[in-house]
Amino acid sequence: IGRPDAASWKRVELKGADLSFRGPGGAAIGLQSTCGRPVASAELMARHLVIGFRERELVAAAPVEVDGGSGWSQTFDARQTGASARVKTVTRVAGRCSFDWVLVTRGPDPAAEAAFDGWWAGFRLDPQQRAEAMGRPAT
Numbered sequence: 001i002g003r004p005d006a007a008s009w010k011r012v013e014l015k016g017a018d019l020s021f022r023g024p025g026g027a028a029i030g031l032q033s034t035c036g037r038p039v040a041s042a043e044l045m046a047r048h049l050v051i052g053f054r055e056r057e058l059v060a061a062a063p064v065e066v067d068g069g070s071g072w073s074q075t076f077d078a079r080q081t082g083a084s085a086r087v088k089t090v091t092r093v094a095g096r097c098s099f100d101w102v103l104v105t106r107g108p109d110p111a112a113e114a115a116f117d118g119w120w121a122g123f124r125l126d127p128q129q130r131a132e133a134m135g136r137p138a139t
Contacts (some may be wrong), residue, residue: 009021049089089101101123
């Protein structure tokens with residue numbers, strides 16, 4: 001995976017993320033991957049990302065394509081400890097791996113969402129993962 005627009009997004013460390021960036025207005029994006037354990041569909045795995053947000057309102061949810069495979073995107077508004085946030089996630093399952101991209105902003109932020117969508121859309125599985133995700137041996 002590449003990186004978002006380098007001029008406005010800076011690499012940061014976020015707990016639990018394999019790769020993360022902070023952008024304009026305090027927006028944050030991150031990628032977390034988990035491999036080696038049984039995984040379910042992308043839609044079901046995406047539901048795990050909302051656990052812990054007691055106050056949330058779903059804005060949108062729909063299937064998406066990530067690197068030629070099926071994924072799931074969801075956007076919700078959340079309140080936690082008095083603060084509000086807009087959260088958008090994209091989940092892709094490939095074989096025994098799950099990949100989760102997360103965008104957190106203070107509210108609707110079309111520029112941050114466009115940067116986020118461009119970032120996760122650039123994701124490519126390595127040939128071994130692609131073969132396993134398609135259910136065939138790697139060549």
